[in-house]
Amino acid sequence: MIPASNAKRYDRQIRIWGPHGQARLEKSSVALLNCGPTGSETLKNLVLGGIGSFTIVDGHRVTSTDIGNNFFVHHSNLGESRAKVTTELLKELNEAVAGSYVEEDPAVLLDSNPGFFSEFSLVVATQMRETEMLRLEEICEQAKVPLLVVRIYGLVGYLRASLAEHRVIESKPDSAVDDLRMNQPWAELQEFANSFDLSTIDDITLHHLPYAVLLIKAAAAWRAEHSSLPSTSKERRDFKESIGNMKRMAGEVPVESENFDEAVKAAFQVWTAYAVPSEVRLLLDDEQSSVTTDSDEFWIMVASLKAFLEHEGSGCLPLDGSIPDMHATTDLYLRIQRLYRECADRDVQAVERHARALLQELGRDAESVSTETVRCFCKNARNLRVVRYRSLREELGAASQRSAALQKALTGESTAPAMYFYVLLRAVDRFHVQHGRYPGSHDDTLEDDVTALRAMANQAWRLFGGRHVSTPAGFVPLGPNTQSETGVLESALPCCWRAAVGVATHGAPPDSSAISEDYIVEMVRCGAGELHVMGAFMGGVAAQEAIKLITRQFVPVAGTMIYNAIGCTTTVLEL
Numbered sequence: 001m002i003p004a005s006n007a008k009r010y011d012r013q014i015r016i017w018g019p020h021g022q023a024r025l026e027k028s029s030v031a032l033l034n035c036g037p038t039g040s041e042t043l044k045n046l047v048l049g050g051i052g053s054f055t056i057v058d059g060h061r062v063t064s065t066d067i068g069n070n071f072f073v074h075h076s077n078l079g080e081s082r083a084k085v086t087t088e089l090l091k092e093l094n095e096a097v098a099g100s101y102v103e104e105d106p107a108v109l110l111d112s113n114p115g116f117f118s119e120f121s122l123v124v125a126t127q128m129r130e131t132e133m134l135r136l137e138e139i140c141e142q143a144k145v146p147l148l149v150v151r152i153y154g155l156v157g158y159l160r161a162s163l164a165e166h167r168v169i170e171s172k173p174d175s176a177v178d179d180l181r182m183n184q185p186w187a188e189l190q191e192f193a194n195s196f197d198l199s200t201i202d203d204i205t206l207h208h209l210p211y212a213v214l215l216i217k218a219a220a221a222w223r224a225e226h227s228s229l230p231s232t233s234k235e236r237r238d239f240k241e242s243i244g245n246m247k248r249m250a251g252e253v254p255v256e257s258e259n260f261d262e263a264v265k266a267a268f269q270v271w272t273a274y275a276v277p278s279e280v281r282l283l284l285d286d287e288q289s290s291v292t293t294d295s296d297e298f299w300i301m302v303a304s305l306k307a308f309l310e311h312e313g314s315g316c317l318p319l320d321g322s323i324p325d326m327h328a329t330t331d332l333y334l335r336i337q338r339l340y341r342e343c344a345d346r347d348v349q350a351v352e353r354h355a356r357a358l359l360q361e362l363g364r365d366a367e368s369v370s371t372e373t374v375r376c377f378c379k380n381a382r383n384l385r386v387v388r389y390r391s392l393r394e395e396l397g398a399a400s401q402r403s404a405a406l407q408k409a410l411t412g413e414s415t416a417p418a419m420y421f422y423v424l425l426r427a428v429d430r431f432h433v434q435h436g437r438y439p440g441s442h443d444d445t446l447e448d449d450v451t452a453l454r455a456m457a458n459q460a461w462r463l464f465g466g467r468h469v470s471t472p473a474g475f476v477p478l479g480p481n482t483q484s485e486t487g488v489l490e491s492a493l494p495c496c497w498r499a500a501v502g503v504a505t506h507g508a509p510p511d512s513s514a515i516s517e518d519y520i521v522e523m524v525r526c527g528a529g530e531l532h533v534m535g536a537f538m539g540g541v542a543a544q545e546a547i548k549l550i551t552r553q554f555v556p557v558a559g560t561m562i563y564n565a566i567g568c569t570t571t572v573l574e575l
């Protein structure tokens with residue numbers, strides 16, 4: 001439970017992720033590496049959300065650049081520790097959150113004290129280069145601490161989580177169909193529906209019967225006449241008409257009633273066959289559902305769910321026990337609501353028995369899984385999700401890259417621009433390794449930087465197989481002789497492809513460049529600038545993803561997210 005003072009303070013967000021979600025936040029400890037605008041905006045949102053504590057790792061001093069793009073420093077702080085100043089101001093936002101700082105370059109800390117990161121629930125790394133991210137990922141992987149990488153480069157944003165597996169019980173889908181079991185009611189629900197004789201009950205009761213009762217009775221009558229539920233379009237129309245025929249008549253006119261209208265709208269629940277959602281079926285069939293002594297609590301519960309499905313559930317998942325609003329009297333609504341809750345409670349008890357038996361069989365504490373955990377699991381059984389991530393090492397390694405996925409991203413009209421910026425982000429890191437600075441950081445070297453960055457981008461592009469592009473005419477190699485070799489004019493390519501692969505719009509043959517000069521020039525022009533407006537946007541997105549990881553609610557981004565502020569687009573690349 002969370003303290004009453006915090007319950008009042010976080011009232012609105014508790015309505016979203018519940019007291020248990022808020023409790024997870026308040027127990028969390030977050031490490032932030034680099035507190036420029038991207039990092040400080042991310043941490044600001046987490047502090048306001050009520051994380052338990054944070055630690056900033058940053059070895060920089062406040063400069064004039066920080067004053068121009070970071071709201072958490074002031075001109076009076078020039079020359080002071082950026083980590084110290086930012087920590088002090090962030091702590092003022094929420095007195096319930098503890099904050100500390102380490103005045104050290106994160107890259108140095110990776111080598112000097114790698115065990116430092118094992119203390120945290122989550123590590124958020126901002127504005128770090130590829131080599132540093134790979135080293136940090138290795139450390140976090142060994143410590144089993146989730147890593148969230150966030151970066152902005154001019155008008156381009158980058159976000160990626162790194163962890164082996166993220167298990168979500170409360171995925172909270174945007175829309176879900178109520179699980180009312182209209183086509184296979186259990187005995188008590190059927191008995192409740194049978195207790196009403198529509199021909200003899202008074203008008204008030206008839207017009208306030210929950211629509212679930214009307215559907216159960218209509219389905220029983222249909223089965224008696226047709227021996228099966230409606231399956232064709234005509235049968236479904238006839239079934240809806242049969243619901244209307246159950247209304248009372250005033251002379252020759254049927255008396256309108258809201259509960260009958262609700263029954264017609266929900267009629268699809270009668271003929272829709274029950275099926276375990278495909279995402280949940282994948283979990284039930286996953287090799288990790290064959291549990292061992294080292295299995296996580298989540299997979300113990302999945303195995304228990306499978307046992308329930310095969311025995312008590314008869315192919316159905318546990319009932320979640322909730323029902324939607326229905327036009328009914330308070331008494332009738334509470335009675336049917338009680339039936340659903342009692343059935344859900346019986347399902348929880350059955351799943352709990354399976355879980356305790358499994359734990360005992362594995363030689364583990366049979367009481368280690370609480371009844372509340374089982375109840376939450378059963379309530380959300382239809383929406384369980386597991387997100388598995390490829391490591392940065394796998395994504396960036398030449399031997400482990402997904403060639404087909406890369407080709408698809410490079411040639412897709414919706415994903416290509418994001419992919420070009422992704423390639424260029426890797427290219428600027430290579431540039432930094434060779435030159436000790438980012439391209440565009442010196443005004444007198446802009447033209448040379450464009451040339452050097454172009455060469456590095458093309459190296460990365462060829463590594464990804466980006467010298468080819470699929471067109472309606474076939475798989476066309478791009479090169480100086482594109483027209484003569486293939487007979488396909490560059491003008492036959494979609495405009496965005498022609499620009500992206502370096503084909504001049506006036507029809508001149510392309511050179512060896514794979515990425516449009518405009519993209520390359522833009523990366524040099526911004527000079528690795530970290531704009532506050534970009535930091536605010538990416539900080540909001542990063543905080544949202546961090547909260548998903550900490551609370552284990554909602555489904556986090558499963559790939560590499562690229563935000564293109566020029567085109568105002570957000571793309572998730574599954575690389």
